Amino acid sequence: MGLRESLPEVICDIPGPQTRELLSRRDASVPRALCTTTYPVFVGRGDGAMIEDVDGNRLLDWIGGVGVLNIGYSHPEVVAAVRDQAGRYFHALFNIVGHEGYIELAERLAAKAPVRGEHKKAFFANSGAECDENAIKVARAATGRPNVICFSGAFHGRTNLTMALTAKKSYSLGMGPFPAGIYRAPYPYLYRAPEGLSEAEAISYYLGELERVLDEGTPADECACVLLEPIQGEGGFVPAPIAWVQAVRRLCDEHGILLVADEVQCGNCRSGRYFASEYWAEAGCAPDILTTAKSMGAGVPISAIVASADIMDHVPMGTIGGTYCGNPLACAAALAVMDVFEREHMEEVAARIGATFMARLQSLQAELPVIGDVRGLGAMCGVEFVCDPVTKEPATELAGRIIRGALRRGLLMESAGTASNVIRFLAPLVMTDAQLEAGLQIYEQSIREAVGLR
Ligand SMILES: Cc1ncc(COP(=O)(O)O)c(C=O)c1O
Incomplete structure (x- = not known):
């Protein structure tokens, strides 16, 4: 299956050997302020909502360059x-x-x-x-x-x-x-x-x-x-x-x-x-x-x-x-x-994708009190994680664990918010239905794992 239609597939630990080599060259040649360790990922190629990293892992990218890739990578x-x-x-x-x-x-x-x-x-x-x-x-x-x-x-x-x-x-x-x-x-x-x-x-x-x-x-x-x-x-x-x-x-x-x-x-x-x-x-x-x-x-x-x-x-x-x-x-x-x-009437596509995402996350919210708020417009949705739904204390560490768990399974997501306890949804709007479903499943598994519910 071509990269554009493929599903997340992690074939080696992230970071893999090629990535580790690039990380070490990066650390030697680039200012430390740009050497984040949250996403040890180097893109080999990108197509649609997917990237293949330099080690061959196929990752679904729900960050999309922080909102740059509404029509995905490499639109023909x-x-x-x-x-x-x-x-x-x-x-x-x-x-x-x-x-x-x-x-x-x-x-x-x-x-x-x-x-x-x-x-x-x-x-x-x-x-x-x-x-x-x-x-x-x-x-x-x-x-x-x-x-x-x-x-x-x-x-x-x-x-x-x-x-x-x-x-x-x-x-x-x-x-x-x-x-x-x-x-x-x-x-x-x-x-x-x-x-x-x-x-x-x-x-x-x-x-x-x-x-x-x-x-x-x-x-x-x-x-x-x-x-x-x-x-x-x-x-x-x-x-x-x-x-x-x-x-x-x-x-x-x-x-x-x-x-x-x-x-x-x-x-x-x-x-x-x-x-x-x-x-x-x-x-x-x-x-x-x-x-x-x-x-x-x-x-x-x-x-x-x-x-x-x-x-x-x-x-x-x-x-x-x-x-x-x-x-x-x-x-x-x-x-x-x-x-x-x-x-493609892409704004309507965004409304459809956003409705599916919000419905899934809202039903999880009804079950899991760590999900304090699910909000957004169209396909710009945020999920705010809290330690307690009454005090609303930001669950910063938990959000980080969810993001790292999702990455291990092949889904890229990013936090937002002053306390970094919101996970943003900025998936490319050209993502297939199967990719949306795969991403939602990974997201849910990663939340359950992070709260110790597996
Ligand atoms: C709302 C908003 N304004 C401005 C900027 C700055 O954009 P740039 O990083 O391209 O300078 C960003 C970047 O994330 C943004 O989200």
Whole structure:
């Protein structure tokens, strides 16, 4: 059976001999900060939702490059598009020499992104952190204001500005000083809301906390934008409740503040919509600026910033762009990815896969009290493990044991959340039904083993 349709098959201990050899070369040649031991895996080839490691183990990849591989490894149409582009030209620096792929991608993305405004524009960068930085440049230029409000649990990247925006301090340890003008409010993490509040009361509590930032942090008329992830990724797969987003939208409008949706991880059909902020638009609270990256290029580095022309055209000449931003190879890949998403109605596939995943995990939750919460939108689902369902003490060690148990059986999964006690589901949407079932079985076996129930 070809790798694309195959099931997990572990033929030797992980890490096997070839991997051990590469690990030792890695440790000698790469900074220690990049030498994680959680996944002692080196990819030999990748196809669909599967990788074959350099020792021949076949692993089902439910991390997908942390949300990069919604259409899987080596999609033939993306491979063909990149090959074709490479045969014509690799490079054009868009600030100097244009190319049509950039324009076509900007047109198609602008038509699709659910940001406010009739006439929309888009431009490109290389990574998630870069598109978030650019969104802030755009918001500052459009409002003439300096400050930004972000949230607890947020992850926006590892550049200097985005480290300051990212909540978890282990991502920026010893890296300061950071830029000023960043203020943080608590994200509406309903599972961990103050005890005793109904959902509606919790939402108004979180809104009050945001209003407090406008009283005690940045004055509203110095605030350029509120930046948030529609579904927090690194923060623990936490969807922002729509009623809260509606209230945030009203607050932004009252004060002339722009609302920015970071769809780096949750965009590109993952959430059951092409962009998760379509749910916001349907509820009358569309964002002003949208950023996206990751699955946009299926592994070829590209990211995007979309907003109305009214907002975008305030940006002064010379302040955006860069050598590789919107590179022809990357634009060709992104256009091919978009074709696949549209033709296959990939957002509907995500909704179907997510429903199957949620139903299975919810039925396990009814049996196993260590599963504190099962949540998500579409196929962006998180399972939060706790020591006790009443105290909700994070079961960090247990989540680690489950991940290691799954790896031994041929399934790659990753944790999330400030306490690393949430396991995220980011499987490629091109996974077969048999692969989904195999993954669910491994997941369940690994949970049972980790809680001593075998
Ligand atoms: C929501 C979000 N924003 C920004 C980033 C940063 O992206 P990159 O690592 O491509 O810079 C990430 C990466 O995980 C992300 O999940």
